[in-house]
Amino acid sequence: MYKLLSHNDLDGVGCGILAKLAFGNEVEVRYNSIGSLNREVERFLDNKDKSDSLFITDLSVNEENEKRLHDFYLAGGKLQLIDHHKTALSFNEYDWGHVVVEDEEGKLTSATSLLYQYLTENQFLEASDVVEEFVELVRQYDTWEWEKNENEQARRLNALFFLVAIDEFEGTMLERLNNNEHFSFDEFEKRILDMEDNKIERYIRRKRRELIQKKVGNEYAGVVFAESYHSELGNELGKEYPHLSYIVILNMSGRRMGFRTIHDDVDVSEVAGHFGGGGHAKAAGCTMTDEAYKRFVEETFQLEPIHEDARRNHYNLKASSFGTLYRNRMDKKFLLTATNDNAWVIEKNGVLLDEVFSSFQDAEIFLKRNYEAWLVRDEVFVKFLMEKVKEENK
Numbered sequence: 001m002y003k004l005l006s007h008n009d010l011d012g013v014g015c016g017i018l019a020k021l022a023f024g025n026e027v028e029v030r031y032n033s034i035g036s037l038n039r040e041v042e043r044f045l046d047n048k049d050k051s052d053s054l055f056i057t058d059l060s061v062n063e064e065n066e067k068r069l070h071d072f073y074l075a076g077g078k079l080q081l082i083d084h085h086k087t088a089l090s091f092n093e094y095d096w097g098h099v100v101v102e103d104e105e106g107k108l109t110s111a112t113s114l115l116y117q118y119l120t121e122n123q124f125l126e127a128s129d130v131v132e133e134f135v136e137l138v139r140q141y142d143t144w145e146w147e148k149n150e151n152e153q154a155r156r157l158n159a160l161f162f163l164v165a166i167d168e169f170e171g172t173m174l175e176r177l178n179n180n181e182h183f184s185f186d187e188f189e190k191r192i193l194d195m196e197d198n199k200i201e202r203y204i205r206r207k208r209r210e211l212i213q214k215k216v217g218n219e220y221a222g223v224v225f226a227e228s229y230h231s232e233l234g235n236e237l238g239k240e241y242p243h244l245s246y247i248v249i250l251n252m253s254g255r256r257m258g259f260r261t262i263h264d265d266v267d268v269s270e271v272a273g274h275f276g277g278g279g280h281a282k283a284a285g286c287t288m289t290d291e292a293y294k295r296f297v298e299e300t301f302q303l304e305p306i307h308e309d310a311r312r313n314h315y316n317l318k319a320s321s322f323g324t325l326y327r328n329r330m331d332k333k334f335l336l337t338a339t340n341d342n343a344w345v346i347e348k349n350g351v352l353l354d355e356v357f358s359s360f361q362d363a364e365i366f367l368k369r370n371y372e373a374w375l376v377r378d379e380v381f382v383k384f385l386m387e388k389v390k391e392e393n394k
């Protein structure tokens with residue numbers, strides 16, 4: 001018999017699906033949160049009968065289990081740990097450890113892609129197009145490459161994973177990988193995925209109007225209360241408001257908070273680390289400590305949300321040669337224009353500010369950070385220009 005202990009996310013379950021494709025009824029699969037894996041490993045090692053071959057995928061064990069697993073291996077136990085997280089690289093010291101973050105071609109790996117390689121190389125599983133396509137979708141989702149490649153199918157595979165129970169997902173995928181030549185969603189799945197996409201879009205649109213700007217140290221954060229769709233929300237709000245260093249998502253009922261950024265020069269794992277949490281450079285989280293509560297809940301609760309930029313303009317456009325008009329809550333008007341030598345300057349209520357910017361984007365970032373100004377609608381812009389002409393002709 002084989003036993004596979006894996007993570008309970010799409011990449012981890014991808015491993016379980018491959019194991020079942022390869023070993024059929026000969027494998028027992030259990031999915032774990034990061035916290036529960038060590039208990040499962042202990043249970044396996046405490047068991048008198050240790051004839052099963054053990055696979056651990058997409059997760060790594062604590063120090064004590066590491067020692068015990070090595071003893072198990074030295075005593076003749078069959079064991080293979082396959083992972084792609086940087087933090088697990090030290091397991092490569094062991095014969096039973098196989099941790100690869102990036103393959104020879106420089107492609108980021110996932111646990112599912114590593115297990116697929118392992119199973120096909122050891123002739124446990126025959127290579128096929130449909131399985132390879134599935135593995136690649138999981139890999140792109142898990143490494144976030146789907147975003148850059150705009151691989152909607154990878155994003156939707158993960159959405160489907162969250163819409164159905166794990167057992168059901170596993171069953172459907174196994175059936176598909178066993179019987180189809182290529183990977184695709186069926187008509188019913190496409191319909192529920194479309195409905196889900198619409199729901200997310202409406203949710204994000206609402207949240208966009210609730211985002212609060214907060215200066216934290218030298219950085220500007222966007223703060224929003226939300227319980228669902230944290231990655232989609234962090235990503236969309238980040239792109240919508242590039243003047244913000246990162247987005248803080250507060251889940252009050254879970255007493256947790258998430259940090260997301262779209263900027264390469266911002267590391268939100270450091271921000272989360274300040275509050276005792278951690279994660280990746282672009283996505284991190286922590287539980288809501290008193291300090292975090294004070295800073296992000298108490299100090300922002302009375303603040304007004306960021307005003308959105310006008311969306312359907314034809315004249316008042318960003319980086320336009322006619323100038324671009326913004327307004328803020330104090331009813332100050334800001335005209336952003338290019339100078340003859342390709343620099344950008346800001347007029348505040350007709351008075352030129354001292355700052356000179358090398359790009360429109362830099363000027364807008366300054367404007368939004370310091371004045372929370374927004375792009376006004378065409379009507380306001382046209383009226384402003386007419387008054388300006390009248391002024392000048394006086």
Ligand SMILES: [Mn+2]
Binds near residue numbers: 012
């Ligand atoms: Mn993974």
